[in-house]
Amino acid sequence: MISSLSSHVPYLWLVAASFLAGVMNAMAGGGSFISFPAMLAIGVPPIQANATNTVALWPGQLTSVWALRTDLRRDLLAVVASASVLGGISGAIVLLHTRQVTFMHLVPWLLLVASLLFWISGPVSRWLRRRSAEPHVPRNPAVIPLFLALFPVCFYIGYFGAGAGFLIMSALALFGVEEMNALNSLKVTAACLSNLCAVVTFIFGGAIVWHYCLVSMVFAGAGGYIGAHYARRMNAGVLRTIVVLTGCAMAAYFFWCHP
DSSP: OHHHHHHHHHHHHHHHHHHHHHHHHHHTSOTHHHHHHHHHHTTOOHHHHHHHHHHHHHHHHHHHHHHTGGGOOHHHHHHHHHHHHHHHHHHHHHHHTSOHHHHHHHHHHHHHHHHHHHHHHHHHHHHHHHHHHSOOOOOOOOHHHHHHHHHHHHHHHHHTOTTOHHHHHHHHHHTTOOOHHHHHHHHHHHHHHHHHHHHHHHHHTTOOOHHHHHHHHHHHHHHHHHHHHHGGGSOHHHHHHHHHHHHHHHHHHHHHHOO
């Protein structure tokens, strides 16, 4: 009986971590800070853990795109989509060609950078909201410079991804997109497309551990559903602080255990 229970411990840990990741993503983002280390903890190799985690959490992004579809700026959809597709595929291909030991050494740095991005995103989001509230004349961004600004962000999403959403919003804002709903919808679309391209690349590259992926996908979806019901009742600043502290704690753990 004890041996039977111990054989199910990895699944139980993944269920709990995936559920929490879904709740975090619905409320503030940063679910990968929980689900990705959980994949590593149950013995999935680093690159396969990142790829499997990306696939498991992607369906939640698709529902967000559908919910925000009416706010999309159709005139910018082509440049955002092209940067997302090319960046997402490129980042995923580079990840699959990274040595396991090399990526493992990068993990604490990636978690730390993602945590800092979440921390910075708070002040930047407030600045974007103030900017959006002021009267302004709509501008059409220059297509090629906007593509060049979005491509490295989408590459990062395909490679690792956590914390990149506000970078997309910042790039769009700097090129003249000032309406907050449009910024948010384009951000979600870019992240969803970049991760979709990464997902397809990972699947064809054979990098997905499917029995863990399906478990994580189901319970992350359940956590996201519940988290969405409570998101409006929670203080956004408190949620962001929790996400940042979680990311920093995970980064510190990997710095300590995998120097």
